[in-house]
Amino acid sequence: MWLLLTILLPLLGFALLGLFGKRMREPLPGVIASLLVLASFLLGTGLLLAGGARFEAEWLPGIPFSLLLDNLSGFMLLIVTGVGFLIHVYAIGYMAGDAGYSRFFAYFNFFIAMMLTLVLADSYPVMFIGWEGVGLASFLLIGFWYKNAQYADSARKAFIVNRIGDLGFMLGMAILWALYGTLSISELKEALEGPLKNPSLLALAGLLLFLGAVGKSAQVPLMVWLPDAMAGPTPVSALIHAATMVTAGVYLIARSSFLYANLPDVSYTIAVIGLITALYGALSAFGQNDIKKIVAYSTISQLGYMFLAAGVGAYWVALFHVFTHAFFKALLFLASGSVIHALGGEQDVRKMGGLWKHLPLTRWHGLIGALALGGLPLLSGFWSKDAILTATLTYPFGGTGFYLGALFVAVLTAMYAMRWFVLVFLGEERGHHHPHEAPPVMLWPNHLLALGSVLAGYLALPHPLPNPLEPFLKPTLAELEAHHLSLGAEWGLIALSGAVALLGLWLGYTFFQRKAFPPWYLTFEAWSRESFFADRVYNALIVNPLKALAEALFYGDGSLLRGYFGLGGTVRTLGQGIARLQTGYLRVYALLFVLGVLVLLGVMRW
């Protein structure tokens, strides 16, 4: 019951603010919403310390509403409510003065409630409630400024693209139900311990569930909605489209690790998709000029890393990256938000620059965020990314190709992270603004996130240094035997990845301070700006044909009715024709009789 309360508290906030928020004065809605998330965080922490919890209630025949707080879901709960609380507080300042202030916090609380449902679910349908619920919250918040038709389009696109993945999720559930007669995760886990019933069908189920993850976590080929999702207010981008919701796909794979550990081919596919996405996101980040879109593409890329880790079987490593990423990516977004706020709504990096001297605190947030993303040794991003790199070599579904690919992406990441930082904070001022530093209510969350971005990595240091995270998560994840590298090899690799990150950071730092770029780079940049034309290709090949077909069907359906009436007319004409056959001549009847018999005989033989 207490466990249910962690979900009900933010849901109560949603109901309360949705119904009465308009009558409250600022910042009361924001304070209520933040406190409820904090309460949920504290309650969750308490339950986790008490050893976890379970909740079950009747829902559908054969499908109870079951929740489970174990180490894995507890870990996610802490991220969701912890980082979520900080971003709520930040939004109190960021959203100040907005006409939809209380509506914003109502949606924000709704999101937290749904995300907790997703995380705590102990059965796939319950997880699906949260899964679609966060999708709805995302839709409502991307379209928060709904009067802008483009923003509204972005919101709709996000929901529809996600639904493609959701269909995969649903069909995956249908297969599991048909095979095992249950959709409870705990029960399926037990059922899968024995020999597999129908390995190829099970693999299909795994692939379909992964399709759901691909949609929710914006992996190739369903990545197109996330950059557009930046239409929402910046705290939304930080909470939903960076720290929590988009990592739900990774969580799904980790939660289902008992399934994927049995499916090497599917796992391999996941790793390949992850690596492709990591590369695609990184390459697309270079050409972006919107301060948030750079960060958005980096999110796509980092999510790719997480799937790479999950694909090779290093589930806990994937979650480790979820954890560190939540801090530094939320920080990057919120620092971007402070910049946008300081510049009165400006989002184009070409009109920024030189903010180093104007924003004495935010500049450090931006620097720490960018360095953590770029993998500067000793910061959080370095440790988790390094863990992924190592995992591609030590885990059973890994391989050297994955390692080299991921290493290459690491260089790119460091470079575009520096590009972001250089264009925003360094060089000369290109805009005509009067920047002002953010208020304390926005600065303090960032201080804490910056602290997290530095320290989060120390939760799981490489062998032989302390690593409390792995044993904490291990009991909830499938066991895959990873072979250990020798100490020398392991630390050699760490040194290599550190060197690579430093190289990338230095390259980015120097290259993007240039006044002019070589022609090859400009060509690349042009492609990158259009994110390699994915949107246009989809529109031309899929969206527009489907729309045209809808029009065609619509008009076709209109003529269907005319067709029926036409048929009626034909019957009448036919009837008149037959009437004319009634000539009264016996020989005609005889002929018809014979013909009829022949037809009947034909039918019967056939």
Add this chain to the structure above:
Amino acid sequence: MVVLAILLPILFGLLLLLGLPRALGVLGAGLSLLLNLYLFLTHPGGVAHGVQAPLLPGAGVYWAFGLDGLSALFFLTIGLSVLLGALVAKVEGRFLGLALLMSGLLLGLFAARDLLVFYLFFEAALIPALLMLFFYGGEGRIRAIYTLLLFTLAGSLPMLAAILAVKALGGSPTFLLEDLLAHPVGGNAAFWVFLGFALAFAVKTPLFPVHAWLPLFHQENHPSGLADALGTLYKVGVFAFFRFAIPLAPEGFAELQGLLLFLAAISALYGAWVAFSAKDFKTLLAYAGVSHMGVAALGVFSGTPEGALGGLYLLAASGVYTGGLFLLAGRLYERLHTLEIGRFRGLAESAPGLSALALFLFLAMVGLPGLSGFPGELMTLLGAYKASPWLTALAFLSVIAGAAYALTAFQKVFWEGGQRGTEDLKGAEWPFAFLAVAALVLMGVFPGFFVKGLEPLAEAFAKILGGGA
């Protein structure tokens, strides 16, 4: 009790037809819902409140009514939908009278325990529907009436033949449901008997390609949406397949199951796809209805307990949300005198309450978990997959198409910039919104409570077809 529940709206309907004021109709609808709610809540399981009186005992026809878990659920949703309509549809008393009359006949249809009595109500409910269309419809109503009649008659006559054949060939002494079930038709005849039923019920599902009457029916009906809401409740095909056609001639069904699953899957996808191109609210909802009924039919045709339960629950839920959306369209029409989707824009700013209500209804329609459309959809999916994985995948593509048409319509009407302002919820629209949202949420969050009475029926249904647990 059941007879009272059926007669109550009929009586109020007749009183209104005699010219008594509209307010009395709202009272009648409210009382009817309360009574139906009472019947649902106190339902003991099995067939409750059975009554039986001879009608034509020589021919084996009895006035037989009773309330099983399925009927009780539909009593509740019909009562609710009618009250929703009575609350907000600003129509004259006689119109509401016809609606009440029709709702009573529909209740009779759902409670009938005698095949001929069912037939009687099934056909009788058409009369108020036609009258509403005739007296209050739009310019093209004559064509719509003509079409509706033609499709209905094309189905009804074979059905009558099938009804007579069921008793004669099966050897049942009466038309009572339990007698007929004890004497199912077998062999070659089963195919023809089932086909006779199938045509009538497919028209009333409606299944592709005999759905063609539906868009016209909705387009030409009164813009208040009252007649459309009742028309939505009249889509009883899925129920009738489940209760009569399939159990009475299971062998016939078995021969046609593949085709029916195929048509249901096509209806689901086709309806959603076409809805995307609809230019006005009613056309959109008409095709959306085709899509949902396709999914519901898929569940029942799967012959599995999950599928049947899911399909029926979806049918019950869709009566409320589709009806609610038609009524909402009526509210928009009253404010802005158009139903064309492209001509609203940006209403959320001036009418946030209306916008929130619309979003709830639309989301329930596209099966968002937590609202009433999802449980039925999920159970249908789980059952239908067992019957035909590929057709299920095909049908459930409508999940994507559904999001596309629903959110596009919502965005066009309530989002985006627009100069058009309008009034927010007012007067009787508040209880309307409250009741509708409460129903959507309760049916979505506690489906187990609502389907309890359905479970044994779905199991028995699957057993007749040789499956089930």
